[in-house]
Amino acid sequence: MSKVNTQMIDEERAKFLRYLTKAGRRVSHGREIVFDQVMRAHGHFTAEELARGCLEKKLKVSRPTVYRVLYDLLEAGVIRETAFGDKHRHFEHVYDEKPHHHAQCIRCHRFIEFPDRKEDEVYHPYLEKQGFKILGHEMHFYGVCRKCQDKEGL
Amino acid sequence: MSKVNTQMIDEERAKFLRYLTKAGRRVSHGREIVFDQVMRAHGHFTAEELARGCLEKKLKVSRPTVYRVLYDLLEAGVIRETAFGDKHRHFEHVYDEKPHHHAQCIRCHRFIEFPDRKEDEVYHPYLEKQGFKILGHEMHFYGVCRKCQDKEGL
DNA sequence: TTCCTAAATGATACACTATCTCATATGTCA
DNA sequence: TGACATATGAGATAGTGTATCATTTAGGAA
Numbered sequence: 001m002s003k004v005n006t007q008m009i010d011e012e013r014a015k016f017l018r019y020l021t022k023a024g025r026r027v028s029h030g031r032e033i034v035f036d037q038v039m040r041a042h043g044h045f046t047a048e049e050l051a052r053g054c055l056e057k058k059l060k061v062s063r064p065t066v067y068r069v070l071y072d073l074l075e076a077g078v079i080r081e082t083a084f085g086d087k088h089r090h091f092e093h094v095y096d097e098k099p100h101h102h103a104q105c106i107r108c109h110r111f112i113e114f115p116d117r118k119e120d121e122v123y124h125p126y127l128e129k130q131g132f133k134i135l136g137h138e139m140h141f142y143g144v145c146r147k148c149q150d151k152e153g154l
Numbered sequence: 155m156s157k158v159n160t161q162m163i164d165e166e167r168a169k170f171l172r173y174l175t176k177a178g179r180r181v182s183h184g185r186e187i188v189f190d191q192v193m194r195a196h197g198h199f200t201a202e203e204l205a206r207g208c209l210e211k212k213l214k215v216s217r218p219t220v221y222r223v224l225y226d227l228l229e230a231g232v233i234r235e236t237a238f239g240d241k242h243r244h245f246e247h248v249y250d251e252k253p254h255h256h257a258q259c260i261r262c263h264r265f266i267e268f269p270d271r272k273e274d275e276v277y278h279p280y281l282e283k284q285g286f287k288i289l290g291h292e293m294h295f296y297g298v299c300r301k302c303q304d305k306e307g308l
Numbered sequence: 309t310t311c312c313t314a315a316a317t318g319a320t321a322c323a324c325t326a327t328c329t330c331a332t333a334t335g336t337c338a
Numbered sequence: 339t340g341a342c343a344t345a346t347g348a349g350a351t352a353g354t355g356t357a358t359c360a361t362t363t364a365g366g367a368a
Contacts, residue, residue, distance in 0.1 A: 026364050028316055048354060062318045067355065089355085103281055103288075114280050119273040123293065126268050127257055131300030134257075139277065140292050146285030180335055182345055202325060216347045221326065243325085 009039050012078050012093070019076035033061045034069035035078070044082050044092035044111075082138060103141035105148055112145070163193050166232050173230035187215045188223035189232070198236050198246035198265075236292060257295035259302055266299070 016035060020027055037050055037059070051066040070091060073079045082090045082102065099116035120137060127134055170189060174181055191204055191213070205220040224245060227233045236244045236256065253270035274291060281288055 024315090026315060028364065030317065046354090051354095064319090064356075065317060068316085101277070103286055105286075112281065112284060112286060114277060117276050119276045120293070122271050122273045123255070123268060123295065127266065127295060127297070130266060131303065132257055132259075132266060132295075133298045133303055134295055135297040137293060137295040139274070140294065141277065141281060141286075141288055142291065143281070143289040144287045149285065149287055178344090180344060182335070184346065200325090205325095218327075218348090219346060222345085 012039065016073065016076050016078050020072070023075075025072070030061045030065040031069050031072065033059050034066055035073065038070075038073060038079060038091075038093055041093065043113075044090050047089045047091065050091075080136060101139035101141070103143065105143065105145035110145060166193065170227065170230045170232050174226070177229075179226070184215045184219040185223050185226065187213050188220055189227065192224075192227060192233060192245075195246075197267075198244050201243045201245065204245075234290060255293035255295070257297065259297065259299035264299060 013035065016031075017027060020031070033054065034050070037054055041050065047067055047070055050070070051063045054061050054066055055063065070079065074081060074091070079091045079093045082092055100113045101116060103112040103114065104110070120139065123137075124134060167189065170185075171181060174185070187208065188204070191208055195204065201221055201224050204224070205217045208215050208220055209217065224233070228235060228245070233245045236246055254267045255270060257266040257268065258264070270293075274293065277291075278288060
């Protein structure tokens with residue numbers, strides 16, 4: 001697991017470097033720090049959380065740079081954006097993650113993750129027919145989790 | 155169609171009034187204005203768009219009130235929140251809308267809507283087993299639309 | 309290695325969405 | 339109508355995310 005982990009990170013790093021080279025961009029200090037922090041992150045995280053983390057750890061990187069690198073990583077396909085209806089941008093890294101979806105409790109805002117199923121592909125033909133190039137998808141369930149139901153006495 | 159439309163709006167209004175009564179809240183001026191504007195809105199809209207619209211039309215309602223009433227409507231089930239990965243809150247009304255999903259172009263940010271399919275229900279048993287009470291769900295595809303592919307010369 | 313240039317960065321200010329506070333206005337019920 | 343709780347507006351404020359621009363740095367050329 002740990003070995004696989006390391007290997008996956010190396011692959012992601014290679015992917016990032018390939019992207020940077022191809023785009024004529026540099027392998028800078030800031031990009032290495034942020035890449036590292038992203039790889040250490042578990043589950044999903046917001047841009048602000050990551051930026052705050054970097055500042056608290058006194059890493060040599062500023063908030064604007066964290067944001068900039070996150071968008072690099074997004075374009076490079078190292079992280080993906082997950083869409084939840086609040087005002088923060090959520091990301092999660094692709095590495096070591098099986099495709100999965102999220103269910104979110106509208107009371108406590110906690111997430112449950114569940115694996116992707118191939119049934120989702122029923123939507124592909126419709127979109128492809130319109131010339132839409134699908135890069136990914138995400139299912140977002142919302143409702144009330146067991147704990148919050150208990151609290152409400154439902 | 156127009157008749158059905160009116161009927162649907164009346165039903166939504168009744169739903170809203172029931173919610174307000176039950177919650178011991180009042181049928182106020184601001185709530186009526188915002189309800190009306192929401193019903194006039196097509197497709198999905200952001201809170202800020204609606205607020206701006208009200209201000210521009212010089213309706214007697216302030217921005218904080220628009221936000222407050224939107225959350226009333228959310229709780230009443232008159233509108234639902236759609237989750238996209240930008241920093242604005244998106245809503246759409248439930249009235250006259252068949253369940254549908256969204257595909258969004260990552261370049262131009264435009265949406266394609268497509269109808270809900272019962273295959274989505276494969277996820278229900280898993281969530282219900284955990285005691286999660288499902289209130290709704292949304293599928294969000296992302297990719298590049300035909301126009302933007304053409305522009306990029308892909 | 310050193311120099312040169314374009315890219316990256318940080319400090320700062322700023323834009324924008326959304327929310328909070330609190331004094332005032334208004335709806336509801338007796 | 340009077341009393342009181344709820345709703346509202348004006349304005350301040352919080353928080354996320356961006357733009358600007360002077361300075362620093364990566365990385366290739368000499």
